[in-house]
Amino acid sequence: MTDPAPLTTRQEDVLRRVVQHFIDTASPVGSKTLADEVELSSASVRATMRDLEEAGYLGHPHTSAGRVPTELGYRLYVDGLMDVTGLSEREAGLLRESVRRRLGDLEAVARETSRVLGRLSQLLGVVLTPSLSTGVLERIEVVPLGGARVLFVLALRGGLARTVAAEVDVDVRPEAVDGIVRRLNERLAGHSLEEIRRTGRERVRDLEDEDRTGIVRVVLRDGKTLFRESTPARRAAIGGAQHLVAQPEFARPEWVRDVIELVESEDVVVHLLERPRLVDPTEADRAVVLIGREVERGRPDVEDGPAYSVVTAPYRVGESVGAVAVLGPTRMDYSRAVGLVEYVARLLGDSPPD
Structure with missing residues (x-):
């Protein structure tokens, strides 16, 4: 399979706006919504969206005239079209305080920080203490x-x-x-x-x-x-499940149950975040994003539930490596998620931010 042709500047702009609108509204995006923003006619925007759909970057739900991003569209957006969102001073202060108040007790730091991370991201926040x-x-x-x-x-x-x-x-x-x-x-x-x-x-x-x-x-x-390793239950601190299940993707009770089972499966979380691709000690503090099918969830029993994405960054303490992550639906605010996990990874690692 050959690589898709590079997008034009117009196509990149339309794709970026479709992704951002869909993240904000959870509703398919129509050409009229974008026409005024990009100063083009609805017909021009519609033609551009059709080209993006044919290239595999947008999908077209049967019940709507609008488009939604595909996993390929999200991947292009994450890799080249989005700007990482910085934290406000208040948000950074909340995270710094969650670490400072429990300094010296890494498991307590992980529990509190995962809770704050879940609240700020409105997703599932995960802090994995370093492998001993x-x-x-x-x-x-x-x-x-x-x-x-x-x-x-x-x-x-x-x-x-x-x-x-x-x-x-x-x-x-x-x-x-x-x-x-x-x-x-x-x-x-x-x-x-x-x-x-x-x-x-x-x-x-x-x-x-x-x-x-x-x-x-x-x-x-x-x-x-x-001299053994800590158990997964002690290493994985998970917070914010109540925020995740509030997302529209989790409207069905069985999907909520899937989230609860994931929260209770610390060994699955540890396995996921310690995949070699994700935990590269030479790239500490740098986020890695897995989208939809790229996530090995180890849950083959769930076939029709919402797809997940994971944004994670490793952090180093001495020779040991831990991880920070947020987990949520593919329709997550990736720019904010990347900013959050990279900040927390620096906060917990050997070189904290000023």
């Missing part, structure tokens, strides 16, 4: 909790941390912890959690004989759990 598997261990700290319970604190480069409570074999005295923890750090710090899961036992096995706290035995016994 790729995070590099900076140090281990062990805090006695009393009796035979301790708290492992895994501090990663970039400021991420994971805490895990564990049972040891003996009552732990705080003064006995420092020495063995120092030896653990000598063996494990500087390696990724994924590497530690694979090789950690061999790295620390010889320390067991000198350990009187039981801490090394916990690492040997529970290392795969201690």
Whole structure:
């Protein structure tokens, strides 16, 4: 199949206006609506729209004389015709505050930021916390909790941390912890959690004989759990479902149910946003847009519901990568969605905006 011929300036202008009108109104766009805007006759606009339809950029609903964008039309609009919408100072302030108030608790930041993102976009807002598997261990700290319970604190480069409570074999005295923890750090710090899961036992096995706290035995016994990845339910924060189901595309109850099932399927969301095409650490903060059939939703049971689009941007914290996204119908305000997710990705990453 050959590439379509380049559009003329008039065709680009008409396509841009059809997309923008349809995003704003959710109604097919007729030639009379555009004629005054482009200073052309209705007949000229109608002919241009017919050419765009023949080229596959516009569709023609049977019940209307107007046109609507196709997925191909949206793709051309996103890739070359739209201007990204900036945030107002109030909107930027709301997002900055959602991060500042919960600084240090990344899961809480993700929950609050996804809620604000959903409200500002009127779509489904998603914040995926970074994958800890790729995070590099900076140090281990062990805090006695009393009796035979301790708290492992895994501090990663970039400021991420994971805490895990564990049972040891003996009552732990705080003064006995420092020495063995120092030896653990000598063996494990500087390696990724994924590497530690694979090789950690061999790295620390010889320390067991000198350990009187039981801490090394916990690492040997529970290392795969201690250094594991967070579950999808803890990594994916999703907010704004009430805004998404208010869109006219979701008028049918079964489509609303589809949205609810998607919100509850954190593993599907994580899988979607961690596709290699979407999470490129060399392009952190840059949005990627998937439209309609480009979205692998993993929901083959739903065949006639509204098509989705996803706008997402990765963000980097140290060596780890997370993602920010909005999800909604193909008739979404892509220019605003791109502006929002790129701003939030910069906000959460290593190089936040001023």
